[in-house]
Amino acid sequence: MSCQYCGIQPNSVNDISKESEQLAKVDPKDLMPLPAPYDGDEYRPSIAQLKDSSREAHPASATLDGVLAAGAPEPKTKEEEDKIVQQFISGLRKLFTKENNWTFLQPLTLSMEHCARCQTCVDNCPVYEASGWNEIYRPTYRSEILRRLYFKYVRPGNKLLTKFQNNDIELNYTLIARLYELAYRCTLCRRCAQSCPVGVDNGLITHDLRKLFSQELGWAPKELHEKGTVQQLTVGSSTGMNSVVVKDNIEFIDEDISERVGWEVKTPWDVEGADVMLIENAGEFLAWPENHGCTAVILNKAGINWTMSSEIAGYDGVNYGLFYDDVQLARVATRHFQIAKDLGVKKIVMGECGHEHKALATIADRVGVDLAPRESILTLLADIVKSGKLKLDPSRNDFAITLHDPCNTVRNLGIVQPQRDVLKLIAPKFREMTPHGIHNYCCGGGSGFAIMSGNNFEDWRNLVSSRKKFAQVLNAFGDEDLNTDETKKYICAPCSNCKGALRDMLEFYGAKEKSGIYYGGLVELVVNAMPDTAEPLLDWDMM
Amino acid sequence: MSALHGLVYLSVLIFLVACVARAVRIARAPMHLRWELQPVPHEKPGKSMYETVDYWEKTLEKNHFGELAVMIPEILLLRGVWEHNRSLWFPSFALHFGLYLLIGNMGLVLVIAIMALSGVEVGTGFGLLLTNAIKAVAIVGGGLGTIGSILMLIKRATDDGLSKFATPSHFFNLVHLGAIYVTVLLWALLDPSFVVNLSALYAGLLTLNAIPALSTIAMVHVAVVLLFFVYLPFTHMTHFFTKYFTYHSVRWETTPNVKGGKVEKNIIKNVTQPVTWAAPHIGADGKKTWVDLVSGTGEVKKEKEA
Ligand code: SF4
Numbered sequence: 001m002s003c004q005y006c007g008i009q010p011n012s013v014n015d016i017s018k019e020s021e022q023l024a025k026v027d028p029k030d031l032m033p034l035p036a037p038y039d040g041d042e043y044r045p046s047i048a049q050l051k052d053s054s055r056e057a058h059p060a061s062a063t064l065d066g067v068l069a070a071g072a073p074e075p076k077t078k079e080e081e082d083k084i085v086q087q088f089i090s091g092l093r094k095l096f097t098k099e100n101n102w103t104f105l106q107p108l109t110l111s112m113e114h115c116a117r118c119q120t121c122v123d124n125c126p127v128y129e130a131s132g133w134n135e136i137y138r139p140t141y142r143s144e145i146l147r148r149l150y151f152k153y154v155r156p157g158n159k160l161l162t163k164f165q166n167n168d169i170e171l172n173y174t175l176i177a178r179l180y181e182l183a184y185r186c187t188l189c190r191r192c193a194q195s196c197p198v199g200v201d202n203g204l205i206t207h208d209l210r211k212l213f214s215q216e217l218g219w220a221p222k223e224l225h226e227k228g229t230v231q232q233l234t235v236g237s238s239t240g241m242n243s244v245v246v247k248d249n250i251e252f253i254d255e256d257i258s259e260r261v262g263w264e265v266k267t268p269w270d271v272e273g274a275d276v277m278l279i280e281n282a283g284e285f286l287a288w289p290e291n292h293g294c295t296a297v298i299l300n301k302a303g304i305n306w307t308m309s310s311e312i313a314g315y316d317g318v319n320y321g322l323f324y325d326d327v328q329l330a331r332v333a334t335r336h337f338q339i340a341k342d343l344g345v346k347k348i349v350m351g352e353c354g355h356e357h358k359a360l361a362t363i364a365d366r367v368g369v370d371l372a373p374r375e376s377i378l379t380l381l382a383d384i385v386k387s388g389k390l391k392l393d394p395s396r397n398d399f400a401i402t403l404h405d406p407c408n409t410v411r412n413l414g415i416v417q418p419q420r421d422v423l424k425l426i427a428p429k430f431r432e433m434t435p436h437g438i439h440n441y442c443c444g445g446g447s448g449f450a451i452m453s454g455n456n457f458e459d460w461r462n463l464v465s466s467r468k469k470f471a472q473v474l475n476a477f478g479d480e481d482l483n484t485d486e487t488k489k490y491i492c493a494p495c496s497n498c499k500g501a502l503r504d505m506l507e508f509y510g511a512k513e514k515s516g517i518y519y520g521g522l523v524e525l526v527v528n529a530m531p532d533t534a535e536p537l538l539d540w541d542m543m
Numbered sequence: 544m545s546a547l548h549g550l551v552y553l554s555v556l557i558f559l560v561a562c563v564a565r566a567v568r569i570a571r572a573p574m575h576l577r578w579e580l581q582p583v584p585h586e587k588p589g590k591s592m593y594e595t596v597d598y599w600e601k602t603l604e605k606n607h608f609g610e611l612a613v614m615i616p617e618i619l620l621l622r623g624v625w626e627h628n629r630s631l632w633f634p635s636f637a638l639h640f641g642l643y644l645l646i647g648n649m650g651l652v653l654v655i656a657i658m659a660l661s662g663v664e665v666g667t668g669f670g671l672l673l674t675n676a677i678k679a680v681a682i683v684g685g686g687l688g689t690i691g692s693i694l695m696l697i698k699r700a701t702d703d704g705l706s707k708f709a710t711p712s713h714f715f716n717l718v719h720l721g722a723i724y725v726t727v728l729l730w731a732l733l734d735p736s737f738v739v740n741l742s743a744l745y746a747g748l749l750t751l752n753a754i755p756a757l758s759t760i761a762m763v764h765v766a767v768v769l770l771f772f773v774y775l776p777f778t779h780m781t782h783f784f785t786k787y788f789t790y791h792s793v794r795w796e797t798t799p800n801v802k803g804g805k806v807e808k809n810i811i812k813n814v815t816q817p818v819t820w821a822a823p824h825i826g827a828d829g830k831k832t833w834v835d836l837v838s839g840t841g842e843v844k845k846e847k848e849a
């Protein structure tokens with residue numbers, strides 16, 4: 001069935017290698033409807049057209065869906081084009097060798113060889129649904145491309161039998177450039193994987209596809225690689241802050257929070273043998289400084305012997321390697337572990353950052369030996385709050401609060417209850433989203449999207465990948481007046497990247513001004529509930 | 544021993560060897576990084592290890608029957624399809640459950656064949672009960688499977704998503720399974736001595752003695768079943784046992800890396816392998832191992848300058 005508005009055909013898998021003006025298009029009219037009062041056409045604008053210069057720089061990638069997140073380098077000659085195809089095949093083969101991909105060989109092979117193509121997983125994908133079921137965002141679409149290539153180039157066997165069982169596909173530069181771009185239309189939330197009866201994981205397939213591009217061709221979005229892991233490993237943080245700058249910033253944050261709570265708050269640095277080494281997402285220090293301030297208030301009040309590290313990467317829990325490159329992942333995680341070991345701390349506590357949780361607690365558990373134990377700030381926070389060490393007055397949080405479950409914290413680590421235990425004690429107007437917990441929907445900023453805003457990708461993120469979350473938020477506050485900003489509504493999102501995506505999403509839809517919807521972390525709500533602070537922590541005018 | 548004996552034994556052997564080879568190939572893959580996915584049923588319900596302060600110092604409660612409580616309804620009743628793809632559930636359930644019934648029936652036929660070989664009277668009492676049960680299960684299994692195959696074929700051909708991702712083998716597999724179901728159904732319905740002939744076939748195969756002459760429909764049934772044995776291990780349908788790995792070795796694999804443990808030994812083996820990824824930021828040369836490489840930063844320019 002062709003689209004009646006734009007005429008672009010929904011795709012068969014093999015269309016990816018056929019040259020065309022554009023493979024697919026996000027048509028505003030197809031987008032999933034939002035609940036009132038966001039159901040008007042003004043809440044489904046068109047994605048901005050790519051600038052000519054962007055199209056010229058990445059002409060083939062730009063023909064995927066007219067959006068650019070990554071953009072494949074364009075070959076200048078036929079030789080260069082052939083070389084890219086050969087490099088791709090070589091990377092594809094390496095993905096299935098134990099030396100190069102021991103990290104995920106077994107799960108990847110299982111997912112490649114056993115998909116029943118039953119499509120049971122597809123309706124669970126928030127990107128696919130929010131786009132209005134756009135074929136190229138179907139969870140199985142990009143997996144099927146890689147699967148056909150796998151059976152053609154990695155396990156060819158008998159040609160006829162391979163075609164009979166897995167169909168054929170033509171590999172050319174057009175396919176490669178579009179597939180690279182398509183690898184950045186999935187948030188790796190793994191919601192589809194939860195529903196696959198066979199245990200196939202389309203999120204993992206996308207993850208390993210990104211690795212192929214990064215580890216063999218050296219292609220990765222600059223936000224994740226140059227400005228991300230490389231900057232973190234050379235300068236100290238993906239924010240670009242070195243240790244002098246970060247210490248300055250934290251000093252400023254300490255002073256500010258001290259003034260707001262009315263007592264002195266100090267962040268300890270490089271304390272050997274501390275019980276806790278706190279590693280937060282350093283993005284917080286610039287974008288949401290009160291998150292660190294509140295964490296420091298709580299740890300100090302609870303009498304915890306804690307420290308931060310000023311070593312390179314020691315003060316930034318970000319690990320974007322998780323999203324695109326196992327070697328970079330291992331490099332960052334190894335630094336984190338080495339710093340903890342050198343300081344002789346008892347445990348690492350991971351701040352409110354979902355992907356830090358996944359990278360450090362589970363994935364990196366097998367990148368080295370004799371590793372420091374890791375714990376979530378949410379778990380520690382619940383322990384502190386329940387212990388009664390903090391004096392708390394829930395009536396100070398007398399506004400509507402809902403909770404966003406970050407995929408990496410919840411779907412991977414299964415940390416569901418601690419944050420709810422805290423909210424139960426400090427948030428009288430708390431209400432859940434539907435669904436929530438391990439079946440939550442991604443904020444739309446997962447897998448690095450929250451920090452990727454180049455070209456027109458931010459439009460795509462707000463309009464497509466964050467859309468399901470926005471609908472959930474509106475439904476959670478459905479019993480409140482959404483036509484006024486007088487009654488305040490707070491999305492508690494204990495994750496830096498999620499907050500980044502929510503910030504952009506609320507701004508895009510004008511939800512703060514129209515409906516009084518704000519967002520922030522969990523520690524802020526805890527400190528806001530402290531009755532003995534000089535002033536309430538939350539200042540709506542400043543948020 | 545007849546040609547049929549040879550064919551049956553050869554088919555079963557190919558089936559077993561190919562399945563074991565696939566299982567071994569998967570099982571021998573190196574230990575991978577953790578990639579668990581909630582819910583993890585061996586953890587106490589609603590209690591991930593990460594929800595406990597200092598969990599590594601504590602003995603965590605395990606839910607020993609949790610995995611079975613998930614797997615049994617998943618395998619028998621296709622719970623995942625029920626929850627996430629309701630319109631496919633009945634066709635898929637009928638297709639799968641028909642097969643389960645026929646496989647279960649093979650066990651019953653084996654029992655009656657052994658009884659007959661041991662000289663136990665099978666025309667009365669328990670033997671008669673078993674005879675009736677075998678016939679009934681064959682009819683129900685064959686009937687259900689036939690309906691499932693037809694409905695699945697229609698779905699595969701007409702459903703937008705299913706047809707877009709269909710391969711020729713999907714249709715072949717459904718027709719093939721359908722042939723197994725239809726032939727057993729017809730054999731059970733048309734042959735008044737269905738169970739006697741079936742158990743004689745099993746007895747002949749077990750003892751290498753002569754197999755009684757079979758009707759055409761019975762011969763076709765045996766042929767399509769044998770073809771299925773030979774063909775199945777080379778298809779995605781092996782998910783009937785590889786599911787064990789996708790669940791137990793991936794989704795639910797949460798073994799922590801503790802000092803001196805099994806995981807640690809595997810890690811040492813993995814990270815001492817040479818790497819050949821070609822991107823410049825990796826810095827691999829075919830000799831450097833993972834351990835050598837993780838001390839790098841990924842910065843390419845500076846490495847060149849140096
Ligand atoms: S990934 Fe799973 S649910 Fe999705 S089509 Fe494949 S087998 Fe079916």
Ligand code: SF4
Binds near residue numbers: 126127190202
């Ligand atoms: S991982 Fe998430 S975003 Fe990606 S295909 Fe699956 S459900 Fe969709």
